[in-house]
Amino acid sequence: MKKKLWMIFGPLVVAAIVLLGLLFSPFKINRINKTTERQAATSLSPNVLKGEAIKKAALSHKEYVPFFGSSEFSRFDVTHPSVLATKYDRNYQPFLMGAPGTQSLTHYFQMQSINKELTNRKAIVVISPQWFVKKGTDPKAFSFYFSTLQAANFLLTQKGTYTEQVAAKRLLSMPSGHANDQVASALQRVADGKKITKFDRFYLKNLYHMARQEDRLFSSIRLSNNDEKVEKQAKDLPAKDDSKAIEKEAIRQGKEDTTNNDFGIKNDFYKRRLSKKINKFKNFEKDFNYTESPEFADFQMVLNQFAEDHTNVMFIIPPVNEKWAKYTGLSQSMLDGFSMKIKYQLQSQGFNNIVDLSQDGAKPYFMQDTIHLGWTGWLDVDKHIQPFIKDKQPKPNYKMDNKFYSHKWQFLNPDDLSSYK
Amino acid sequence: MDTKETVLSILQDLTGTDVSDAMDDNLFDSGLLDSMGTVQLLLQLQGQLGIDVPVSEFERTEWDTPNKIIAKAESMK
Amino acid sequence: MVSLTPYENPSYFLMLFVALLPIVIGLLAGRKFHWYETLVSFFFLLMTFGGPKWHQGLALIGYLVFEMILVTLYDRYRKQKNDTWVFVLAVLLAIAPLVVVKMTPLLAHGGNAIIGFLGISYLTFKAVQTVMELRDGTLKDYNPWFFLQFMAFFPSISSGPIDRYRRFRNDYEKVPDRDKYLGMLQKGVHYIFLGFVYKFMLSYFFGTFLLPRFEKTAMATPGLSWALVGVTYIYSMYLFFDFAGYSLFAVGTSYFMGIETPMNFKKPFLAHNIKEFWNRWHITLSFWFRDFIYMRLVFFFMKKKVFKSPKTTANVTYILNMGLMGFWHGLTWYYILYGFIHGFALVANDWWIAVKKKHPGRIPHNKFTEAFAIFMTFNFVCFTFLIFSGFLDKLLFAR
Numbered sequence: 041m042k043k044k045l046w047m048i049f050g051p052l053v054v055a056a057i058v059l060l061g062l063l064f065s066p067f068k069i070n071r072i073n074k075t076t077e078r079q080a081a082t083s084l085s086p087n088v089l090k091g092e093a094i095k096k097a098a099l100s101h102k103e104y105v106p107f108f109g110s111s112e113f114s115r116f117d118v119t120h121p122s123v124l125a126t127k128y129d130r131n132y133q134p135f136l137m138g139a140p141g142t143q144s145l146t147h148y149f150q151m152q153s154i155n156k157e158l159t160n161r162k163a164i165v166v167i168s169p170q171w172f173v174k175k176g177t178d179p180k181a182f183s184f185y186f187s188t189l190q191a192a193n194f195l196l197t198q199k200g201t202y203t204e205q206v207a208a209k210r211l212l213s214m215p216s217g218h219a220n221d222q223v224a225s226a227l228q229r230v231a232d233g234k235k236i237t238k239f240d241r242f243y244l245k246n247l248y249h250m251a252r253q254e255d256r257l258f259s260s261i262r263l264s265n266n267d268e269k270v271e272k273q274a275k276d277l278p279a280k281d282d283s284k285a286i287e288k289e290a291i292r293q294g295k296e297d298t299t300n301n302d303f304g305i306k307n308d309f310y311k312r313r314l315s316k317k318i319n320k321f322k323n324f325e326k327d328f329n330y331t332e333s334p335e336f337a338d339f340q341m342v343l344n345q346f347a348e349d350h351t352n353v354m355f356i357i358p359p360v361n362e363k364w365a366k367y368t369g370l371s372q373s374m375l376d377g378f379s380m381k382i383k384y385q386l387q388s389q390g391f392n393n394i395v396d397l398s399q400d401g402a403k404p405y406f407m408q409d410t411i412h413l414g415w416t417g418w419l420d421v422d423k424h425i426q427p428f429i430k431d432k433q434p435k436p437n438y439k440m441d442n443k444f445y446s447h448k449w450q451f452l453n454p455d456d457l458s459s460y461k
Numbered sequence: 462m463d464t465k466e467t468v469l470s471i472l473q474d475l476t477g478t479d480v481s482d483a484m485d486d487n488l489f490d491s492g493l494l495d496s497m498g499t500v501q502l503l504l505q506l507q508g509q510l511g512i513d514v515p516v517s518e519f520e521r522t523e524w525d526t527p528n529k530i531i532a533k534a535e536s537m538k
Numbered sequence: 539m540v541s542l543t544p545y546e547n548p549s550y551f552l553m554l555f556v557a558l559l560p561i562v563i564g565l566l567a568g569r570k571f572h573w574y575e576t577l578v579s580f581f582f583l584l585m586t587f588g589g590p591k592w593h594q595g596l597a598l599i600g601y602l603v604f605e606m607i608l609v610t611l612y613d614r615y616r617k618q619k620n621d622t623w624v625f626v627l628a629v630l631l632a633i634a635p636l637v638v639v640k641m642t643p644l645l646a647h648g649g650n651a652i653i654g655f656l657g658i659s660y661l662t663f664k665a666v667q668t669v670m671e672l673r674d675g676t677l678k679d680y681n682p683w684f685f686l687q688f689m690a691f692f693p694s695i696s697s698g699p700i701d702r703y704r705r706f707r708n709d710y711e712k713v714p715d716r717d718k719y720l721g722m723l724q725k726g727v728h729y730i731f732l733g734f735v736y737k738f739m740l741s742y743f744f745g746t747f748l749l750p751r752f753e754k755t756a757m758a759t760p761g762l763s764w765a766l767v768g769v770t771y772i773y774s775m776y777l778f779f780d781f782a783g784y785s786l787f788a789v790g791t792s793y794f795m796g797i798e799t800p801m802n803f804k805k806p807f808l809a810h811n812i813k814e815f816w817n818r819w820h821i822t823l824s825f826w827f828r829d830f831i832y833m834r835l836v837f838f839f840m841k842k843k844v845f846k847s848p849k850t851t852a853n854v855t856y857i858l859n860m861g862l863m864g865f866w867h868g869l870t871w872y873y874i875l876y877g878f879i880h881g882f883a884l885v886a887n888d889w890w891i892a893v894k895k896k897h898p899g900r901i902p903h904n905k906f907t908e909a910f911a912i913f914m915t916f917n918f919v920c921f922t923f924l925i926f927s928g929f930l931d932k933l934l935f936a937r
Contacts, residue, residue, distance in 0.1 A: 041566070041716065041720070044720050045566075045720070045723075047724075048720070048723050048724045048727055049727070052727065180750055180754075220547065221542055221543060221589070221590070222542075224590065225589060225590050228590065477895070492891075495813070496828050496832055496833055496836070497836060497848065497851075497852040499833065500833050500836040500837045500840060501840065501848060503837070504837070504840055504841065515674035515675065515676055516674065516829065516830075516833045516834055516837055517670060517671045517674040517676045517677075517829070517830075518674065518676050519829075519833070
């Protein structure tokens with residue numbers, strides 16, 4: 041009988057021991073090396089956002105500057121910040137955190153694992169007006185970048201702030217918040233303003249440990265590699281870091297790449313995504329509104345985190361391709377309203393490094409496609425980023441206000457800003 | 462007519478085949494009997510032999526060959 | 539308070555393993571400790587229906603007590619008398635809670651009934667079946683306490699497989715001999731690990747990874763699209779691997795407890811026709827419908843001579859049977875349509891078999907026609923699953 045039992049359960053027992061050994065061993069089995077960090081800085085892979093090992097390792101070096109954003113990062117133009125920093129001997133390298141579908145809520149939770157690294161540091165945030173839709177972040181997109189590790193980390197590092205309470209509530213409104221029943225019940229306690237139980241803590245610690253080990257083991261294996269794209273673009277840049285010469289090259293490439301349409305949109309994007317349905321887009325966006333959205337509250341969570349970490353942040357508000365906006369009927373006054381509202385939220389709390397490009401949507405080769413910065417657009421951004429990072433900046437003085445979590449603020453019409461208190 | 466003959470003639474009626482040369486063949490696997498045929502079989506057994514088989518008593522594996530059906534019918538008589 | 543969805547995460551399996559260990563050792567030593575099994579069952583029910591889901595737990599307890607009293611009263615009555623109306627009343631009362639739960643979202647605009655809990659539809663099958671067997675007189679030694687054990691058997695409580703009272707009792711009381719039990723353990727481990735592959739790899743790949751992408755594209759292109767074709771097949775794969783994976787867990791766990799809960803799936807996509815498909819897909823459900831709805835209806839119709847020909851009887855009953863199954867899934871147009879389509883498919887299937895019988899040798903039969911039949915059946919089934927998925931409802935009526 042013993043032999044038979046061993047035949048049945050032996051492989052199971054061995055597999056379990058190996059697995060537990062891997063997951064619970066106190067050693068860092070897989071060290072994150074320089075090459076991985078370098079690759080991760082431009083990979084835009086979800087596992088970078090979901091995990092913490094790679095982010096922490098890379099940001100432990102001062103030269104990496106965290107860039108928070110979304111889909112614009114995946115447009116590796118010749119003037120893309122990562123390309124410029126690679127080509128020229130800049131004293132910084134962007135660590136890109138953002139991909140199609142990442143919005144404020146994703147950033148709030150993914151920041152939790154790098155609070156230490158963000159403390160007293162500079163960071164860049166590219167705000168997309170397109171995040172601020174009426175329904176807020178898409179639960180499916182959110183879940184794509186959300187991980188058990190983030191949840192466990194968030195719950196284990198509670199300080200009892202109002203922001204945490206709001207965040208827990210928000211997470212519970214997403215299916216991701218209910219993926220694990222134990223986590224859900226702990227989140228509920230936080231949302232109710234209570235401390236998590238001893239058992240919660242015990243459970244979450246083990247969960248965190250396991251998820252962290254998994255992240256260490258596997259995250260670096262599944263990184264996408266954009267190094268080649270970056271290198272290829274870097275080759276086209278002039279040898280000297282001279283903005284006039286770079287602009288010339290940017291315009292040359294912009295001209296060359298936007299020949300099949302009148303919108304100044306990159307050829308292959310136009311051909312692939314727009315040309316077939318071009319008639320459908322006529323006036324399609326005339327009712328789009330980015331001024332009333334739960335995203336404003338999610339964004340406030342991110343701001344609060346920056347304030348807590350004393351991070352000095354520069355915010356970039358990109359424009360929309362004006363020719364395209366005219367064609368689709370997207371309202372410029374609505375976009376202006378958005379800029380006004382978001383700037384109010386930023387400035388009234390002491391976030392004063394704002395690069396508002398919302399009026400530049402008609403500049404030649406500024407946009408690569410409909411909403412994403414392109415050749416001269418990125419260069420313009422660079423002119424602001426470079427001195428901000430290079431030069432010593434005065435310490436920011438943030439005065440956070442929880443009124444920006446209110447429903448009233450989320451759905452406030454920008455016309456009523458002057459009377460908002 | 463004894464039970465065996467009666468059962469065989471019922472089966473012949475139902476399946477359209479003479480099953481007397483394949484007494485241990487599975488009638489369900491060969492597609493000769495299905496749920497419908499089963500109910501007809503039960504009704505015929507009731508009508509011709511006076512055996513009352515409730516539907517819940519019907520466990521397929523106990524009724525799947527001509528021999529088994531005959532044995533069942535005889536046991537319930 | 540802890541709360542876990544059955545078979546969802548590693549901690550559940552770990553707890554399962556620890557809890558089952560004494561049962562395994564006992565069975566290897568040739569003994570069963572029913573009190574311990576009851577304790578384990580209670581513990582896992584508490585895990586599933588406790589904590590934040592306590593209201594479901596209360597609903598479950600209320601439901602079990604209600605059904606137990608009902609069936610016990612019917613058993614008492616049946617020992618004295620056997621009126622049809624009392625039987626009908628007992629069945630109606632037994633399904634009443636389920637009907638309320640299924641009707642509530644329709645009447646309360648998507649709200650859920652407070653008497654609902656995960657698995658109520660599966661438990662209803664077990665209760666109704668017990669009443670029917672009492673009526674037939676095939677179940678003579680009904681025992682209320684055992685009835686509760688049967689109903690609340692935790693491995694299969696939330697989504698089946700649907701066992702039968704008498705079959706379950708035989709396994710429950712018997713201690714399998716050592717060789718047989720070792721074989722069951724081997725199978726149990728195999729089933730659970732196959733379940734891991736199904737549920738956590740394949741179902742995840744199809745359902746969580748692929749499906750949302752295709753659904754998104756399909757939603758963006760109204761009407762027919764290649765993405766919709768993709769949704770059809772991907773959803774079908776997801777449905778199979780998810781449900782079959784779950785069933786494997788339930789069956790594997792029961793095997794550890796010395797109970798041979800019947801299998802729910804047998805390579806359904808290799809069926810040659812729709813009838814065979816229903817002998818391979820969600821087997822315990824389709825057999826339940828066959829034994830307790832279809833056969834009984836046919837029996838009734840034939841005895842009362844409602845229809846002239848047996849063929850008409852069969853056809854009408856197919857449609858009633860499958861239609862009812864559609865209703866059981868839920869009161870939405872797509873579940874109901876799904877049921878009726880399968881009802882008509884069974885009619886067409888019988889018709890074709892009759893045609894083939896009538897013209898023996900005229901219709902070719904070889905490996906290619908068989909492959910073709912499997913291919914046709916598979917595609918038909920996937921199409922009906924698309925309806926079942928409710929995705930068309932979103933595609934056609936959302937906005």
